[in-house]
Amino acid sequence: xxxxxxxxxxxxxxxxxxxxxxxxxxxxxxxxxxxxxxxxxxxxxxxxxxxxxxxxxxxxxxxxxxxxxxxxxxxxxxxxxxxxxxxxxxxxxxxxxxxxxxxxxxxxxxxxxxxxxxxxxxxxxxxxxxxxxxxxxxxxxxxxxxxxxxxxxxxxxxxxxxxxxxxxxxxxxxxxxxxxxxxxxxxxxxxxxxxxxxxxxxxxxxxxxxxxxxxxxxxxxxxxxxxxxxxxxxxxxxxxxxxxxxxxxxxxxxxxxxxxxxxxxxxxxxxxxxxxxxxxxxxxxxxxxxxxxxxxxxxxxxxxxxxxxxxxxxxxxxxxxxxxxxxxxxxxxxxxxxxxxxxxxxxxxxxxxxxxxxxxxxxxxxxxxxxxxxxxxxxxxxxxxxxxxxxxxxxxxxxxxxxxxxxxxxxxxxxxxxxxxxxxxxxxxxxxxxxxxxxxxxxxxxxxxxxxxxxxxxxxxxxxxxxxxxxxxxxxxxxxxxxxxxxxxxxxxxxxxxxxxxxxxxxxxxxxxxxxxxxxxxxxxxxxxxxxxxxxxxxxxxxxxxxxxxxxxxxxxxxxxxxxxxxxxxxxxxxxxxxxxxxxxxxxxxxxxxxxxxxxxxxxxxxxxxxxxxxxxxxxxxxxxxxxxxxxxxxxxxxxxxxxxxxxxxxxxx
Numbered sequence: 001x002x003x004x005x006x007x008x009x010x011x012x013x014x015x016x017x018x019x020x021x022x023x024x025x026x027x028x029x030x031x032x033x034x035x036x037x038x039x040x041x042x043x044x045x046x047x048x049x050x051x052x053x054x055x056x057x058x059x060x061x062x063x064x065x066x067x068x069x070x071x072x073x074x075x076x077x078x079x080x081x082x083x084x085x086x087x088x089x090x091x092x093x094x095x096x097x098x099x100x101x102x103x104x105x106x107x108x109x110x111x112x113x114x115x116x117x118x119x120x121x122x123x124x125x126x127x128x129x130x131x132x133x134x135x136x137x138x139x140x141x142x143x144x145x146x147x148x149x150x151x152x153x154x155x156x157x158x159x160x161x162x163x164x165x166x167x168x169x170x171x172x173x174x175x176x177x178x179x180x181x182x183x184x185x186x187x188x189x190x191x192x193x194x195x196x197x198x199x200x201x202x203x204x205x206x207x208x209x210x211x212x213x214x215x216x217x218x219x220x221x222x223x224x225x226x227x228x229x230x231x232x233x234x235x236x237x238x239x240x241x242x243x244x245x246x247x248x249x250x251x252x253x254x255x256x257x258x259x260x261x262x263x264x265x266x267x268x269x270x271x272x273x274x275x276x277x278x279x280x281x282x283x284x285x286x287x288x289x290x291x292x293x294x295x296x297x298x299x300x301x302x303x304x305x306x307x308x309x310x311x312x313x314x315x316x317x318x319x320x321x322x323x324x325x326x327x328x329x330x331x332x333x334x335x336x337x338x339x340x341x342x343x344x345x346x347x348x349x350x351x352x353x354x355x356x357x358x359x360x361x362x363x364x365x366x367x368x369x370x371x372x373x374x375x376x377x378x379x380x381x382x383x384x385x386x387x388x389x390x391x392x393x394x395x396x397x398x399x400x401x402x403x404x405x406x407x408x409x410x411x412x413x414x415x416x417x418x419x420x421x422x423x424x425x426x427x428x429x430x431x432x433x434x435x436x437x438x439x440x441x442x443x444x445x446x447x448x449x450x451x452x453x454x455x456x457x458x459x460x461x462x463x464x465x466x467x468x469x470x471x472x473x474x475x476x477x478x479x480x481x482x483x484x485x486x487x488x489x490x491x492x493x494x495x496x497x498x499x500x501x502x503x504x505x506x507x508x509x510x511x512x513x514x515x516x517x518x519x520x521x522x523x524x525x526x527x528x529x530x531x532x533x534x535x536x537x538x539x540x541x542x543x544x545x546x547x548x549x550x551x552x553x554x555x556x557x558x559x560x561x562x563x564x565x566x567x568x569x570x571x572x573x574x575x576x577x578x579x580x581x582x583x584x585x586x587x588x589x590x591x592x593x594x595x596x597x598x599x600x601x602x603x604x605x606x607x608x609x610x611x612x613x614x615x616x617x618x619x620x621x622x623x624x625x626x627x628x629x630x631x632x633x634x635x636x637x638x639x640x641x642x643x644x645x646x647x648x649x650x651x652x653x654x
Contacts, residue, residue: 008036008285009046010057013073025054026184027076029123030140031092031115032085032106032296033288034060036281039300041140041176042083047278048177054078054184060285061107064116064123070130078187080127081180082168083140084119086296088527090154093117096523097554098154108291117154124166135193137183138162139172144322145529147173147203147260148237148251149220151230151537153526158224161251161258163203169193171203174322175308177275178264200243201264206257209250214259215240219252227538228545234534235542241321242374266309266328273334276305282345299353302342303416304335306400307357311366311381312420314450315461316496316524316532319358325375327362332400336407343409350411352404360417361424361432363396383461386426394424394432405439415440421447421471422463430478437478441486445475448491451499452510459498459535459548490516494560495551496524497535501582504560508575508595509587511564521564523557566595 010016011034016024026049030042038044046056057076062069085092085106093101093112104112116122120142127136146162163171170193172179179201186196197204209216217236218229233251240246246262267275282301284294307329310319335355342348354360365371366381367389381387404413415436424433436445449468451457457464472488479486494504511518526533535541535548551557559581562574575596579587587595 006279006281008034008058008281009050010073011060011285011287016057016073019055021055023055024057024073024076025049025078025188026056026081027073027079028056028058028081028083029062029070029127030058030060030083030085031089031119031123032060033108033294034058034285035106035294035297036283036285037297037300038276038278038280039303039305040086040296042085043280044275044278045081045083045139045176045180047280048275049180049184051274051278052181052184054188061114062123062126064119064126067126067130070123070126075131076134078184079135079137079193080131082120082123082127082136082138082143082166084123084142085115085140088142088145089115089117089119090152091525091527094154096525103295105295108288108294110292110295118165120162121166124168128167135170135187136166136168137170137172137180137193138166138168139176139180141318141322143171144173145318145527147171148217148233148249148258149223149230149253150528151526151533152528153533153536158220158230160220160253161203163205163258164253164256169204170196172201173203173260174201174263174324175267176201176264177267177271197259198261199264200261203258203260205253206259207255209248209257209259214248214250216250216252220254221252227540231534231538231540231542231545234531238320238531238542239377241324242377243324243326244372244374245377246374263324266324266326269329269331272308272328272330276330276334276338299416302345302348302352303354304338304352304404305357306330306335306355306360307362310358310362311370311375312359312362312423313375313380313383313461315459315535316450316493316530318527318529321529323358325381326365326370327359328365329363329396332403335400336403339404339407339410343407348409350409352410352413354416355401355404355413356415356417358417359420359423360415361394361397361419363394363400364391366390380461382420382422383463384458385463386422392423392427394427394429398432398435401435401440412442413440414442416446418446418448421449422467425467425471425474433474434478434482437475437484437486438482444487444489446489446491447471450491450493451496451503451507453499453503453506456496456499456503459541460493460496460532490518491522492518492564493522493524494564495557497532497539497548497550499524499551499560500549501551501556501559501578502584504563505579505582505584505587508563508566509593512566512593512595517567518564521561523561563595572596572599 028042028046036043049056057073059069095101101112103110107114120138124136143162148161149158152159179199182199183196218233223230223233240249241263243263243265249260251258284297288294307327309323309327311325311327313320313325381390401413450460450462452465454464526536536550539548539550541548551560559574559578562571563578565571566575588598
């Protein structure tokens with residue numbers, strides 16, 4: 001095969017001709033712009049196929065209103081691969097309030113709307129129209145997290161497995177490097193796609209199944225008609241996402257069955273190194289230059305992806321269902337090699353933006369048992385308390401960071417992908433904590449307590465608030481010892497299942513007490529594939545089958561969100577109404593513990609709020625008193641300066 005190195009893969013017929021190709025082996029249709037960087041799924045899969053000797057072409061962000069883009073490189077010899085991109089297309093298009101987004105970091109000019117809603121389904125329909133007899137394989141986050149019958153927030157109903165709606169031949173879930181090569185080799189050897197039913201990490205549709213070696217879960221129809229059945233289905237799916245002990249799962253849809261083989265084993269370090277050592281261009285395709293480039297490359301271009309997987313298992317995160325709970329890492333040698341190459345880039349300024357992954361300070365399996373039998377089915381590593389078998393050790397990560405800091409041309413190595421504070425605070429060796437504060441924090445460290453109410457945290461799968469408080473105390477003591485003024489940036493979430501109005505008020509009081517002034521907050525977003533989304537839809541905890549309170553009305557969600565930003569004058573009316581509804585008028589007054597001042601005049605009438613020259617509401621007289629909620633760095637009040645906050649006043653939520 002004539003493989004050209006240090007070049008982008010073909011995106012048009014002319015590119016194929018330059019390589020001397022008459023026909024592709026695989027055509028890859030993707031809903032992101034073509035960025036040849038290993039932070040993008042389409043780049044990894046296409047380069048892995050190329051390294052295995054296959055000819056791959058990329059059609060990125062095709063015009064789905066006609067088939068021209070789909071057929072421009074001709075009919076592929078083996079299969080068409082389809083992915084919506086790095087993010088579920090509905091999450092990419094809509095906010096948690098179902099409002100259309102205006103930007104898209106994965107599209108040229110950062111402009112939204114360049115891919116369709118439910119992109120995987122739409123692209124597959126176009127592919128079927130273009131090539132009727134070519135196998136179609138779907139993968140990526142959208143396909144992976146919608147592989148079973150699932151609750152769809154945007155339709156507010158249970159939808160079928162995306163494999164049925166897309167009419168694809170096979171679905172690859174999780175990280176697909178092993179799956180794609182095995183499928184490619186068998187197709188290349190003449191096997192029909194319908195005969196390839198035994199590869200781990202894949203799903204297919206069948207008329208029947210082997211009852212002795214599979215577990216049937218509640219059907220699509222049962223999930224539609226019963227929230228209890230849907231909760232049971234989600235629980236079983238979670239329990240069986242184990243590459244070593246997981247069962248084949250079967251879910252009936254009408255007169256056919258969705259069959260999910262057990263997950264694929266994660267790549268070991270040597271395999272992961274090989275994936276990241278492939279000849280990526282580490283940039284977007286030059287065809288986007290005239291359009292202003294691709295925004296998504298900016299943060300990852302000078303970052304190092306050091307690990308995969310997460311044994312943190314937060315209930316609102318889909319990582320356990322996609323990447324899995326077993327953490328694997330690249331070798332120091334691979335990462336140092338990439339960092340040295342990075343320093344040669346003309347745009348490199350000496351700063352490595354991140355060294356991490358889903359959780360930066362996880363460098364390997366939580367315990368030795370995970371290497372043999374995977375993560376425990378019915379317990380979590382860190383919640384509600386750290387497992388006694390868990391190995392808490394930052395020595396490996398610390399050694400890597402020291403090596404990276406010593407590279408010529410590297411001025412600073414930051415950690416921005418997030419530290420799991422409940423893991424770090426339980427490390428008896430403080431060396432990493434000290435060096436983290438001394439060398440790897442750029443004034444602010446992002447952490448994710450998400451909430452402070454223990455009632456809410458238990459439904460999130462997060463530790464009690466006392467753990468976060470311990471971490472905060474230690475962080476500031478260490479910074480004081482090393483003579484630095486640095487702050488924590490806490491990520492916070494409103495309206496998560498389990499969060500009552502009283503819980504939201506407790507969070508607001510915590511923010512008041514610590515002078516935290518979050519500029520942006522994240523409403524809970526019921527995305528496919530998470531336990532929290534199951535709770536949102538069913539009102540049940542799938543692990544206990546007990547009822548869970550769910551804030552669902554727009555009014556209550558708005559009140560919970562407003563309480564997180566109670567200092568914002570535009571939120572006064574909602575905060576006032578929330579406190580009245582909850583019977584917490586004691587927090588409306590002039591004493592230091594109060595959230596807001598009593599209303600004066602017509603301040604409760606939104607139309608009478610005083611407006612600035614840009615038309616935005618500003619503080620009404622008497623709502624916050626003389627201080628008007630002003631915040632200085634660190635969140636301390638502009639006047640008085642008492643009880644100065646240790647948190648950043650410039651907190652930006654996810």
